[in-house]
Structures are given as C-alpha cells and as structure tokens.
Amino acid sequence: MYQRFRRTRLNNHLRALVRETSVSVNDFIYPLFVRSGEGIKTEVASMPGVFQMSIDEILKECEELKKLGLYSIILFGIPDVKDSVGSDALCEHGIIASSVRAIKKAHPDMFVVTDLCFCEYTDHGHCGILSHETVNNDATLEISAQQAIVHAKAGADMIAPSGMMDGIIETLRNALDNAGFENLPIMSYSTKFASGYYGPFRDVAESTPSFGDRASYQMDPANRREAIAESIEDEAQGADILMVKPALAYLDIVREIKDATSLPMAVYNVSGEYAMLKLAGKHDLIDYNRVVMETMVSFKRAGADIIISYHAKEVALLLQNA
Ligand code: PBG
Numbered sequence: 001m002y003q004r005f006r007r008t009r010l011n012n013h014l015r016a017l018v019r020e021t022s023v024s025v026n027d028f029i030y031p032l033f034v035r036s037g038e039g040i041k042t043e044v045a046s047m048p049g050v051f052q053m054s055i056d057e058i059l060k061e062c063e064e065l066k067k068l069g070l071y072s073i074i075l076f077g078i079p080d081v082k083d084s085v086g087s088d089a090l091c092e093h094g095i096i097a098s099s100v101r102a103i104k105k106a107h108p109d110m111f112v113v114t115d116l117c118f119c120e121y122t123d124h125g126h127c128g129i130l131s132h133e134t135v136n137n138d139a140t141l142e143i144s145a146q147q148a149i150v151h152a153k154a155g156a157d158m159i160a161p162s163g164m165m166d167g168i169i170e171t172l173r174n175a176l177d178n179a180g181f182e183n184l185p186i187m188s189y190s191t192k193f194a195s196g197y198y199g200p201f202r203d204v205a206e207s208t209p210s211f212g213d214r215a216s217y218q219m220d221p222a223n224r225r226e227a228i229a230e231s232i233e234d235e236a237q238g239a240d241i242l243m244v245k246p247a248l249a250y251l252d253i254v255r256e257i258k259d260a261t262s263l264p265m266a267v268y269n270v271s272g273e274y275a276m277l278k279l280a281g282k283h284d285l286i287d288y289n290r291v292v293m294e295t296m297v298s299f300k301r302a303g304a305d306i307i308i309s310y311h312a313k314e315v316a317l318l319l320q321n322a
C-alpha cells in the first residue's frame with residue numbers, strides 16, 4: 001500500500017484547494033529612491049526597472065502603485081550634500097523628511113516606511129559616525145534617535161532602522177515614546193548580513209563605503225545561532241516587526257526565526273537577487289514571470305509575512321491577470 005500523492009494534483013481546482021501557501025499584493029512593500037530636483041526619473045543600469053526619482057515623479061509613481069493595489073512603500077533618500085555625520089538625514093528639510101511630507105499630503109492613503117540609516121548621507125558611506133576608522137556604535141545611536149524624530153514629525157507611518165547598531169531598537173523606541181510617537185511602529189532590519197547581494201543597491205543609493213566594508217556591523221553570512229539571537233534581541237528591545245536580509249540565500253534563517261518568535265516577519269528580497277533574475281530573464285534563460293512567482297512563494301513558505309521587493313509591481317500585475 002502506498003500513498004497516491006498524485007491524486008490531489010490531477011486538476012487545477014484541486015491543486016488550488018490543497019495549496020498551502022499564497023502570495024497577495026497585501027504582502028508587499030515597494031522600495032523607492034528619491035532625490036531632489038524636478039522631472040527626474042533615471043533608470044539604474046544595474047537594476048532595470050528601478051529608478052532614482054525626484055519628489056514630483058514619486059508622487060506620480062504612487063498613483064501607479066495604488067492602481068496596482070500597492071499601498072506600502074519604503075523610502076531611501078539620495079541627498080545633494082553628504083558630510084561626515086549625514087546632516088541631511090537629521091534636517092527637517094532633508095530629502096527624506098521633504099518626501100514623506102509631500103507623499104502623505106498628496107496620498108494620505110499610502111503607508112510610508114522610512115529606512116533609517118546614514119550610509120546614503122555620509123561622505124564616507126558608512127552606516128554611522130566614525131571614530132578611528134570604524135563606526136562608533138553609541139554615538140550613532142544618538143543621531144539615529146534624532147533621525148527617527150525627523151521621520152516621525154514628517155509623517156512616516158513606520159520606521160525601519162537598517163544600520164545594525166547594537167541597542168538601536170531600545171534607543172528609537174524610547175526616543176519615539178518620549179516625543180509622543182508611542183503608536184509609531186518599528187520594523188527592524190534585525191538580522192542583516194554583510195552581503196555581496198547589495199551591490200546594485202549601492203549604485204542606486206550612491207552609498208558604497210569609500211573605504212573598508214560593513215563587516216564590523218553587519219552579520220557574518222556563516223552564522224546561524226547569532227542570526228537568531230540578533231532578531232530575538234530586537235524583539236526584546238521592542239521591535240514590532242523583524243526582518244531577514246537578504247532573503248533567498250537565507251531562507252533557513254527566516255524559518256528558524258519565525259519559529260522562535262510570534263512577531264510578524266519581513267524579508268528583504270535585495271537588489272542583487274532582483275538583478276540576477278532580471279538579467280537571466282532578459283537573456284531568455286528562464287521563464288521570468290514564473291521564476292519571480294516561485295521566488296515569492298518561497299519567501300512565504302519559509303515564514304515571511306511581508307516581502308520587500310523590487311518585483312512588487314510586476315507581481316501585482318501578474319496577480320491581477322491571474
Ligand atoms: C542601507 C541599506 C542597504 C540596503 C537597504 N538599506 C545596503 C547596505 O547595507 O549597503 C540594501 C538593499 C538592497 O540591496 O536592495 N543600510
């Protein structure tokens with residue numbers, strides 16, 4: 001006697017009934033890159049379909065996103081001027097604060113997440129303030145709290161610290177609470193690896209470190225126990241949502257953290273993952289749409305509740321036409 005697994009695979013309806021995992025447009029957060037100016041929409045060579053946009057173009061883009069049923073975005077800023085402490089990120093007239101105000105004014109129904117870091121704003125390209133050629137953790141915590149308040153006052157709906165500083169969640173939670181933003185959620189980039197998959201992002205965000213790398217603050221890809229501990233620590237400090245980044249090469253970690261927490265989990269399907277599929281699709285090496293959907297399902301199956309992805313618009317369109 002053997003099990004006939006094929007019995008429930010024999011037609012479309014039955015396959016749909018027994019399907020364990022689904023992908024919905026509601027699962028997605030779409031990354032946007034904003035810079036100053038007007039009428040600017042510049043495609044990034046390493047990421048076809050991804051653009052640096054000025055605020056007026058971002059407002060039009062939000063219109064497009066809503067038509068697709070996408071209401072959540074995460075914003076990255078490219079400032080005009082970079083300096084050693086990332087002043088633009090601390091200024092209420094900086095690129096992110098200005099963008100958030102403009103978006104929430106024109107599109108109050110959009111859910112605007114802000115990436116909170118310093119690498120796009122510092123002239124050295126590291127994720128915080130330097131002392132002795134390395135990022136000073138506690139000095140960076142102080143200015144991170146200031147940045148969080150700038151985002152909150154501008155109207156951000158959720159703050160997402162991505163710099164991998166120790167103590168960042170507790171610091172931001174206290175700062176936000178003390179300023180009356182106790183209802184503003186924090187999505188932590190809680191388990192973020194020092195990854196080669198971020199290459200194309202650094203072209204878009206113009207955030208490649210001018211010396212060294214990020215290995216003294218982002219995690220070693222080889223470490224599993226530490227990866228779990230990082231997220232569980234952020235839960236203890238008060239994070240509302242946890243994250244694993246990158247996604248594809250780390251699905252084992254997604255599953256393990258999911259099983260160790262009851263918080264919602266996000267994955268960041270990063271720039272290098274996007275670029276690989278894009279280029280393979282361009283050269284007709286894969287059935288692009290099919291591989292994209294298979295990849296999204298793998299994130300959900302691994303335990304992700306939220307997918308941050310440059311594919312979000314394509315996926316929304318595929319789901320509409322399905
Ligand atoms: C900045 C940040 C990075 C990404 C998101 N926030 C890059 C980095 O750490 O260099 C990567 C996103 C991507 O590759 O798509 N801290």
Ligand code: ZN
Nearest residue numbers: 117118119127
């Ligand atoms: Zn950074």
